[in-house]
Amino acid sequence: MKNLIIKTLFFLGLVPVLSSGQTSQKVWYDGNSRAMFYRDALSGNLKNIDTTSTRSEGEGYTAIDLGMHFTPNDEIEIFSEIRIKNDFGYMWGSGAYVDLRRLSVKGVLNDRISFNLGDMYLKQTAFTLNNFGQELSKYEPSVFQAYRDLIEYENFYLDNYWRMQGLQSNFSYTFYNTIKSVEADFFASRVRGVEWLGEPELLMLGGTSLIKLENSLSLAINHVNSFEVQSSSLDTATYYNPVTNVQLKYAKKINSLSYRFSLDVGGSVRGWEKSSGTTIIETSGNFIKVKIKAVGKNLKSSLSFSYVDPDFRSAGAQSRRVNYISAPSSYAYYTNNTILRPVSLMDITTDPNIYNHRLSTSLMQYNTLYSAVSPYGEATPNRVGTSALFNYKNNDESILASADLAFFQEIIGQGTEEKRSLLSSGLSIAAHIDKMTPLKNKTVFEASIGSEGVSRGGSELESISFNSLLFSAGLSYELFKNLKLIWGVKSFSGKGNEVGAQRDEYDQVVGYELLDFDSKEDILLLGLQYNFTNDIYFSLQTNQIEIDDKTNDISKLSLSRIYFMFNMNL
Numbered sequence: 001m002k003n004l005i006i007k008t009l010f011f012l013g014l015v016p017v018l019s020s021g022q023t024s025q026k027v028w029y030d031g032n033s034r035a036m037f038y039r040d041a042l043s044g045n046l047k048n049i050d051t052t053s054t055r056s057e058g059e060g061y062t063a064i065d066l067g068m069h070f071t072p073n074d075e076i077e078i079f080s081e082i083r084i085k086n087d088f089g090y091m092w093g094s095g096a097y098v099d100l101r102r103l104s105v106k107g108v109l110n111d112r113i114s115f116n117l118g119d120m121y122l123k124q125t126a127f128t129l130n131n132f133g134q135e136l137s138k139y140e141p142s143v144f145q146a147y148r149d150l151i152e153y154e155n156f157y158l159d160n161y162w163r164m165q166g167l168q169s170n171f172s173y174t175f176y177n178t179i180k181s182v183e184a185d186f187f188a189s190r191v192r193g194v195e196w197l198g199e200p201e202l203l204m205l206g207g208t209s210l211i212k213l214e215n216s217l218s219l220a221i222n223h224v225n226s227f228e229v230q231s232s233s234l235d236t237a238t239y240y241n242p243v244t245n246v247q248l249k250y251a252k253k254i255n256s257l258s259y260r261f262s263l264d265v266g267g268s269v270r271g272w273e274k275s276s277g278t279t280i281i282e283t284s285g286n287f288i289k290v291k292i293k294a295v296g297k298n299l300k301s302s303l304s305f306s307y308v309d310p311d312f313r314s315a316g317a318q319s320r321r322v323n324y325i326s327a328p329s330s331y332a333y334y335t336n337n338t339i340l341r342p343v344s345l346m347d348i349t350t351d352p353n354i355y356n357h358r359l360s361t362s363l364m365q366y367n368t369l370y371s372a373v374s375p376y377g378e379a380t381p382n383r384v385g386t387s388a389l390f391n392y393k394n395n396d397e398s399i400l401a402s403a404d405l406a407f408f409q410e411i412i413g414q415g416t417e418e419k420r421s422l423l424s425s426g427l428s429i430a431a432h433i434d435k436m437t438p439l440k441n442k443t444v445f446e447a448s449i450g451s452e453g454v455s456r457g458g459s460e461l462e463s464i465s466f467n468s469l470l471f472s473a474g475l476s477y478e479l480f481k482n483l484k485l486i487w488g489v490k491s492f493s494g495k496g497n498e499v500g501a502q503r504d505e506y507d508q509v510v511g512y513e514l515l516d517f518d519s520k521e522d523i524l525l526l527g528l529q530y531n532f533t534n535d536i537y538f539s540l541q542t543n544q545i546e547i548d549d550k551t552n553d554i555s556k557l558s559l560s561r562i563y564f565m566f567n568m569n570l
Helices: 002-020 045-049 142-154 345-350
Strands: 026-043 056-073 076-087 096-109 113-122 162-174 179-192 202-213 217-228 237-254 257-274 279-295 299-308 383-393 399-409 421-432 443-456 464-480 483-503 509-531 536-549 556-569
Touching (some): 026 045, 142 443, 142 556, 345 509, 345 536
Antiparallel strands (some): 026 056, 076 096, 279 299, 399 421
């Protein structure tokens, strides 16, 4: 390992030397450097009854991700990112490793056609290819930035893009008649490689064709097809899932307001086919979404209607971020029975290791407690309803406010003719108090509340009544220039009953599970944060974490945490 690190550092130092002898070549660097440490101390009743878990545990490391951009000419760029990481508690490189984190080659052909080979970020629409945000994260206060930055960076979450590997190419042509421009984007990605006597190779092919007209009208066709290669495995059946989305957009300005209209229609086919050509099972489903958006100086609002068929399936749009079958980093196994601790609000907020960064060919498991209304984002199947969103800011942006409301109903009942009614709402406000008062020190207060509700009539076994509430708040006060005192809280509660679906290997419902919830979780944060720049900061904080599931005496956890993070974007 020591020799590997020495060779790597030698290589990193050699590249600029070699490139300096060729004036036509350029090398430039970017990346990220981080130092992180946390320590958890067990407290509460569990400390007294759990004799197998350690009283405290933690980890820490230093890491640098060095990105090198090598441009031999104006048309080609070679990019590589190397990670050097060392866990705390080791010397002379004994606990260190060197890893190639990203590698890609970009170029332009004839100043018209661009390509990217290797690691790439891809996104289309909410129904074809889209990495939607995780549950319990909407309107999160900025005082949780250190945790959020770590999660997004480690899992390659860039907005709503999926990080994939393969080949991407796009081109555009400009016209001077009715058609303003024509753009096209195509990609081929290897989602999963061949596994020894296991799952077959999984590929995804897709593309987007966009036509822009002079009257602010545009038409786009998005298509993705994820499929397994039969010849790459001994499996008797392979998966296929083509999805198509036709999108029409129109924009018009009336007085001081800009209006944007969009229409999405499309459908999917999903099935499994034997090597003989016989189809084991195949389903198809459609969707439609109509949305109108109004944008003014101080107010943005939108209203939408959507219908997603119960059998609509899209691996690129329905794959989730949180993986509920993963083991949390902190006290993964607890109690004297050494059981796996379920993923909680604490883990969703703080732990990058429970997150998924690969597309799934089936509907991933989720926890109804945290995400009952739209567990698979806008592409959640078996939903019809409306949603509205409002964003407001005053002239000096001292007040920022948002509100959202969504009401859906099931298209078909699950295990019964009765249908669920689902309601979600949210409200947030951020106030820059120093702009509104004589207070000179920068002071920002943030607060939000989000709720979900599910109901269903019928008999005692059929009826459902479930409600959840998440309250979040944060306060940052600048003690002196760039040093802030930060305080934050997240408080979640969920109570009621629900019915969970059990699925077979072909994602078909084969049974149902009665679920009861009565849970309360809290995260308290108090600390200091110093911002050298927007991209360089350190955060030192203490957290108090409480998890109390009243339906299960063992599902209780109380932790005290000390957390330190230094982050620098190069």
